[in-house]
Amino acid sequence: GENVEQHPSTLSVQEGDSAVIKCTYSDSASNYFPWYKQELGKRPQLIIDIRSNVGEKKDQRIAVTLNKTAKHFSLHITETQPEDSAVYFCAAEEGFKTIFGAGTRLFVKA
Amino acid sequence: DAGVIQSPRHEVTEMGQEVTLRCKPISGHNSLFWYRQTMMRGLELLIYFNNNVPIDDSGMPEDRFSAKMPNASFSTLKIQPSEPRDSAVYFCASRAVAGTGEQYFGPGTRLTVT
Numbered sequence: 593g594e595n596v597e598q599h600p601s602t603l604s605v606q607e608g609d610s611a612v613i614k615c616t617y618s619d620s621a622s623n624y625f626p627w628y629k630q631e632l633g634k635r636p637q638l639i640i641d642i643r644s645n646v647g648e649k650k651d652q653r654i655a656v657t658l659n660k661t662a663k664h665f666s667l668h669i670t671e672t673q674p675e676d677s678a679v680y681f682c683a684a685e686e687g688f689k690t691i692f693g694a695g696t697r698l699f700v701k702a
Numbered sequence: 703d704a705g706v707i708q709s710p711r712h713e714v715t716e717m718g719q720e721v722t723l724r725c726k727p728i729s730g731h732n733s734l735f736w737y738r739q740t741m742m743r744g745l746e747l748l749i750y751f752n753n754n755v756p757i758d759d760s761g762m763p764e765d766r767f768s769a770k771m772p773n774a775s776f777s778t779l780k781i782q783p784s785e786p787r788d789s790a791v792y793f794c795a796s797r798a799v800a801g802t803g804e805q806y807f808g809p810g811t812r813l814t815v816t
Contacts, residue, residue: 593717609755622707623802624803626804634795634809635808635809636745636807637807638804643802681744684785685802688750688752688757688758689758690747690803691747691748692744692747693744694743694744695745
């Protein structure tokens, strides 16, 4: 079955710096890669997603890149702000089944 | 739309007791997921329904866990008997269509089994 690995587990950056979170997946049939943000005590919420026929997608300060050959995808957050502090989960999905990475706890220091 | 609704929000029970968690998906969504979240194991998919039919329950940890979806607007996750290691946050999520796409999570039920 699908296995998703996510790194780093913890990331601390200064406000205004960029943050990059990387994930790898194992099942080449996976074709949808969402990223969810979970603030402390809250539910996960989708922030951006990418499908396998696209290499890059951007939405304001966040972007996601996908390398299907290498089976890895990354989340990029530019000009980080304190409100970006949260746990970020990548996921890989084939058909209906979503497998989540272990999460990255991002701290943005003011 | 009220979003995905879960109840109760918090549940504290003693080992051996039956626990029932409830979920109301977003109206019109035909896919429903149950997840369990712990620090040790992260977000785990327990079971997935499409059009009220269980499609994959391979994530259900043991026979003590069961889930039903009697109609398009209601699902339950039952644990009987409960054990301390079942303590976790249980999320229900729904999606508009079968296949890939955004999942909308409920607020979760924090279960503590003593």
